[in-house]
Amino acid sequence: MTEFIQSHEPAMRLGFFFGILATMALWEILAPRRKLSLPKAARWANNLAIVFLNSFLLRFIFPLGAVGVALLAYENEWGVLNQFYIPDAAALVVSVMVLDLAIYLQHVMFHAIPVLWRLHRVHHADLDFDVATGARFHPIEIILSMVIKFAVILVLGPPVLAVIIFEILLSTASMFNHSNVRMPRSLDRLLRSMIVTPDMHRVHHSILDHETNSNFGFNLSWWDRLLDTYRDQPEHGHQKMTIGIREFRQPRQTERLWGMLTIPFAGKVTGYAINRRWNSSK
Template sequence: MATQIESVESIRLIIFIAVFAVMALWEFLAPRRPLSSSKAPRWGSNLGLVVLNNVMLRLIVPLGMVGVAYVAQASGWGLFNAVEAPYWLEVLFSVILLDLVIYLQHVTFHLVPLLWRFHLVHHADLDIDVTTGLRFHTIEILISLGIKAAAIVLLGVPPVAVVTFEVLLNSTAMFNHSNIQLPLGIDAVLRWLVVTPDMHRVHHSWHKRETNSNYGFNLPWWDRLFRTYRDQPQDGHLGMTIGLKQIRDEQRAERLHWMLALPFVSKSTNATERKED
């Protein structure tokens, strides 16, 4: 099992590097909006956080979520290990249901003040590009890990579905945060199938009602189903301000040590206060 997981991890890493490189090159050649702050320190901090999070994940769960799925399978735990269904259907439903779990988790991170403290590190980025899609506080990653593990065990998600979902989520997060120019006609069709950069950018607006919309990372259907969908930002994609109104200082928003400290020093924890705008 360990060898299989090692090779899966290598494939995941190759896909991650490839998608990152394509998005980074695309946003360099055809950017959607000019960036407001200098790229080097932002990228250094955002990518520094990615490395830190991954080292931590390796230490805590060396076999990752795929390992959890193998254990659930071997023990016969969860819904899909209890019912007889075609394998492809189990994989398909697992990927869709895991995406719903991630949508609900994202909404919860906005609603619960204690969780918002950690999630605001993602929203404090003063620009939005491919690296924003990877910028999550270590504690948020840990909480998310627990939620995903619980969902995998309860549903009895097959290991193949876990790998598929993790690769998809990782790739779409980099795609929908990227600062790429995508023809509007293509965006209009594509956003029925997958969350596009123009759709997700609304979620990074400094207007709170826009921040509290378009929670999807992968499938765009949950936002439409649960009425959290917002078509376009009120100030337009070029005129909108990215980030949070209370954190406009580059030193705080874009230095790794500040990002890690932000949840513990931020005053913005009140979900009710955040509804005003």
């Protein structure tokens, strides 16, 4: 079974990507949470353009991918989990949770270190918040993220199946929790006890610094609660909150491919973004 999944992993990931993209896009049409401020067609065209650019670069630079690195670690018995006998199910669960925690910590790091925040601003500079925002990242950030992921895999030594599952979860969860969808408050409360919901993550895309520097989780919602970065709701409410970054408000820069690619090299970062999260009460 694992060998079948491994051999079909690229097709599975692609299928899940387009499947969740189509599902959430339809949900956004039927039950939008907020009214968008910009025409969707142009935004989507440019956001998806950077997705395809990133996919091409990753395939060219890292042909093995995360699954290939996990297989390499397994064959050479590298990593902590490969040094002990651990039941397959336990190794699977532990690996997915540790990888998810690593992504949380990486996300915090990209807010805390100025040069990394420059890269991550591309994701936050989107003036609207919908499913297309979930895959919008600067190519250099994507490359650095992949290197960090490789390092975690080599140190941890997770099962190959765990890495496949995590890679699928990471992309689908990102599109789900960036979606501009309305759901009953009771359902949101139930889901966010386990996973990051759109209402929970939307707070993270607020123009207000103390809201931007909260709710860093991508999949499991536990890390924000355990590590004191959780914020329940935006102080101005979901309908009135402003999405984006204060320094970048012109669509020609924030919503066009060339503009997105140049954001890391524009302006100054005068202080650590994360240092401003304590300026307001939770």
